[in-house]
Each structure stands twice: as C-alpha cells, then as structure tokens.
Amino acid sequence: MSRAADAAGAPSTSPPGVLPWLAGPLADALRHQRGHALLVQGAQGAGQFEFAIALARAWLCESPASGRPDGIACGHCESCRLVAADQIHPDLCVLLPEARHLALGWQRPGDMPDGGDTKRKPSEWISIRQVRSAIEFSTLTSGRGRLKVVVIHPAERMQPAAASALLKLLEEPQGGQRFVLACGDATGLLPTVRSRCHALTLPAPDSVLAARWLADAGLPDAAALLVASGGAPLAALERHAxxxxxxxxxxxxxxxxxxxxxxxxxxxxxxxxxxxxxxxxxxxxxxxxxxxxxxxxxxxxxxxxxxxxxxxxxxxxxxxxxxxxxxxxxxxxxxxxxxxxxxxxx
Ligand SMILES: [Zn+2]
Incomplete structure (x- = not known):
C-alpha cells in the first residue's frame, strides 16, 4: 500500500487518503482547477507525490460530488479502492523513476527495470520508454468511462528525450485527460513543459498537523524530528526509518x-x-x-x-x-x- 493510502488510516481529521497538511491545498486545487496540466511544486518530503495522487483520486472518484466535501475523493468507491489498494486503476498512469517505486510504496508486479534486468541498479530517471507508455495510455478509451490521469514524479527527473516526448502530449491533449507533474525543483524542467502547465506551489506543511501525524505514526519526540527535517514530515518519517x-x-x-x-x-x-x-x-x-x-x-x-x-x-x-x-x-x-x-x- 502506498504512503498516500497509509495516510487514510492515520488518526486525524483529514479526509481519507489525504495527508492532513495537504487537505487545505487539495481542496483549493480542486475548487480552482484550471487547464489540463498542473505542475505541483513543494519542498522535498512535503508530500508532492501524495498530493498528486490525492488529486488524481478525487478526479477519478465515482461517488456523487454532492456527498464529497470540497470534491475530495470519497475513499470507498471502486475507483478509490483501485487507486489506493491495488494501484491498478485502468485510467491512472503513474510515471516514477524505478528507484522511487519501492520508496513511495508504489510498486506493482509489472514494475521491472527497463529491459527486465533486475541485477542492474534501479534508475533515478524517468525514461523515454515510460513516457511512451503514457502516450499509449492516452490513446486508449477510458476504462471506467470518466477521466484519465497521468501523474509524473519527480518531473524534473525526466530524461531530456522523455521530457521532449511528453511535451507533444501536453501540446495535443486528448479529451478528458489530465496531467499532474509533481516536482521539488521546477527549474530542472524544460521551460516549454513548464509553460504548458498551471503552476501550484504547496505551502510549507503546518507544523502542528505534521507533528501530530508523525506522533500518530509512532515517532517519539516528533516535533524535534520535524525541525531536524526542515519541517518536511515525510522526510522525518524516512529518517526515523x-x-x-x-x-x-x-x-x-x-x-x-x-x-x-x-x-x-x-x-x-x-x-x-x-x-x-x-x-x-x-x-x-x-x-x-x-x-x-x-x-x-x-x-x-x-x-x-x-x-x-x-x-x-x-x-x-x-x-x-x-x-x-x-x-x-x-x-x-x-x-x-x-x-x-x-x-x-x-
Ligand atoms: Zn471514491
């Protein structure tokens, strides 16, 4: 199960599947959704990937919008379940460097290194092969009859050829398709990719909510570890591990x-x-x-x-x-x- 999905079980007042300090920015993003591509920037360890997945989950959620405050995913419909538990949603395509699959808890049985060579060190980059798979995904009809979403993280780790291939996809979006590019440093992205996205900068995580979440996760003296991690809760959790x-x-x-x-x-x-x-x-x-x-x-x-x-x-x-x-x-x-x-x- 992914870290984003783990958050669903955290004893807090945040909506299911949403890290508590991301609930406000997520509601804002859903309320003011513009364009088909969003570039989410935030400090390392603040939860950009989890935010991108929560956004995708909300867009793909099949529960009536009237029953979902702020448009956030319900957490219990079939679509939400496919995203959170099995990660096999037919209308969600997630591109991560091989090295991040395990760390982010986002590893499916088919996630093999390029070429199937399991002895090779996992790549820290998103390859052209992966972007081609997103291009192929974009040509398919929606599996559940709604939107299709492509999430790319960290977007600044796309190989140059991969970024160029993505550009074409962003320039000629298929109907009903959305993109979320999550990144820590947008200056590492092609300016032409940046210019085709609506930029959203995540605020620094609320320290009280973040410390409470870390304490709920079993970290003693969570506030001190949060300060040690520059206020980034996921970085604090990783350091503790x-x-x-x-x-x-x-x-x-x-x-x-x-x-x-x-x-x-x-x-x-x-x-x-x-x-x-x-x-x-x-x-x-x-x-x-x-x-x-x-x-x-x-x-x-x-x-x-x-x-x-x-x-x-x-x-x-x-x-x-x-x-x-x-x-x-x-x-x-x-x-x-x-x-x-x-x-x-x-
Ligand atoms: Zn749902």
Whole structure:
C-alpha cells in the first residue's frame, strides 16, 4: 500500500487518503482547477507525490460530488479502492523513476527495470520508454468511462528525450485527460513543459498537523524530528526509518564536538553527510549570533571558527558527490566528524 493510502488510516481529521497538511491545498486545487496540466511544486518530503495522487483520486472518484466535501475523493468507491489498494486503476498512469517505486510504496508486479534486468541498479530517471507508455495510455478509451490521469514524479527527473516526448502530449491533449507533474525543483524542467502547465506551489506543511501525524505514526519526540527535517514530515518519517531518531539528533552536536563517530556509523552515508551539513549550517548561524534552524537552541556551540566551518562545509559537499559509493564509509565518517570537531571547538 502506498504512503498516500497509509495516510487514510492515520488518526486525524483529514479526509481519507489525504495527508492532513495537504487537505487545505487539495481542496483549493480542486475548487480552482484550471487547464489540463498542473505542475505541483513543494519542498522535498512535503508530500508532492501524495498530493498528486490525492488529486488524481478525487478526479477519478465515482461517488456523487454532492456527498464529497470540497470534491475530495470519497475513499470507498471502486475507483478509490483501485487507486489506493491495488494501484491498478485502468485510467491512472503513474510515471516514477524505478528507484522511487519501492520508496513511495508504489510498486506493482509489472514494475521491472527497463529491459527486465533486475541485477542492474534501479534508475533515478524517468525514461523515454515510460513516457511512451503514457502516450499509449492516452490513446486508449477510458476504462471506467470518466477521466484519465497521468501523474509524473519527480518531473524534473525526466530524461531530456522523455521530457521532449511528453511535451507533444501536453501540446495535443486528448479529451478528458489530465496531467499532474509533481516536482521539488521546477527549474530542472524544460521551460516549454513548464509553460504548458498551471503552476501550484504547496505551502510549507503546518507544523502542528505534521507533528501530530508523525506522533500518530509512532515517532517519539516528533516535533524535534520535524525541525531536524526542515519541517518536511515525510522526510522525518524516512529518517526515523533509517535509524535517525530524535534522541540521536539531540546528541549530534555533542558527539561531533567530542569527535565520536560511532553512533553515526550505522546510518546510510548520504544521511550522515546531510546531518553533518545541517550541524555545520547551524554552527555558522550560532557563530553569527543567530538561532539554529535544525537543532535546539543552545545545543550548538556558538564559538566555532568560521574559516574552519567553511572548510568543513566544503569537505561535506565533496563527500556528498560520492556519498552513494564511498571507498571506505567508516573511515570517511570518522574523518568528517574529526574535521567537524576541529571546527566546533573554534
Ligand atoms: Zn471514491
């Protein structure tokens, strides 16, 4: 079941299948629907994909509109069930990079890497083959006699040839077909694709609703983890699943100041580097007398040496380029923590 569908079960007042902080923007989008293509932008981990699916689900919902407040999907008709549970709705085409299928809980039996090679690393890109499948989908008659919807996420991860092929589809839409392109960074999209879409920017998630949702999902000290994740609830959930909880986060400044890399060694390298980067960022703020953004006030040393922080930040950026394949992960973590220690000690 997808994360969007998981949200349906979350004990909150949000409509079924809708993450609580997305309910307001979703109602607005449904009320002011314009054009056949929508470009949804939002911060990483804020729920753009879940928003796109909730929108598609609402458009495809077969319950009478009069019984659905704000036009949001009912969550129990056959169409809603097909989207949420089996993900085999005949009038919904979802394009994701192979690498995102599993992470987003959107994996169908037929979702094989291009060419069927299961040993190959899953692609981080949306291929021309996938866009061609959407073009083929657009030529078919609606399976349930209503609209057809194509969801693409993250749209900025379309290969150039794939984006060009999509452009043709956006320029000559078939009747009764809608597109939702969800993305974190619209500048990565072809300007010609952007110009054919109605842009919608998601507001930052409401922190109270998001923290409550995380607490309902079983995260202790959810508010702290939400701050650690820049206010992005799905990013907080993902970090927690990877082993970064609020207790470790609160200890991180002291661990680095003491030069102790041990508790970080069990985390994936990209997460270690990102976490150290946030500490470096907050130490820079603290050194300038500004309140930290990701860590609790007072937990970050305020007397770090700016030049050493700059060097540490550069080393973290270099390490980030090879974070997926470090030559020696344990040694790299140790080296980055020791460099952080020197910087934090001023
Ligand atoms: Zn429905």
């Amino acid at each position: 990877l082993g970064l909880d609020a207790a470790l986060w609160s200890k991180l400044p002291a661990l680095v100041a003491a030069g102790d890399p041990q508790p970080l060694q069990r985390l994936p390298m990209p997460l270690v580097i990102e976490s150290l980067h946030k500490l470096c960022h907050d130490a820079m703020l603290a050194a300038c007398g500004v309140a930290p953004r990701y860590f609790a006030a007072g937990s970050v040393p305020a007397d770090a040496a700016i030049e050493r922080l700059v060097d540490w930040g550069d080393a973290l950026r270099r390490a980030a380029r090879h974070a997926e394949h470090p030559w020696n992960a344990a040694l790299l973590v140790e080296s980055l923590v020791l460099q952080g220690r020197r910087a934090l000690r001023g």
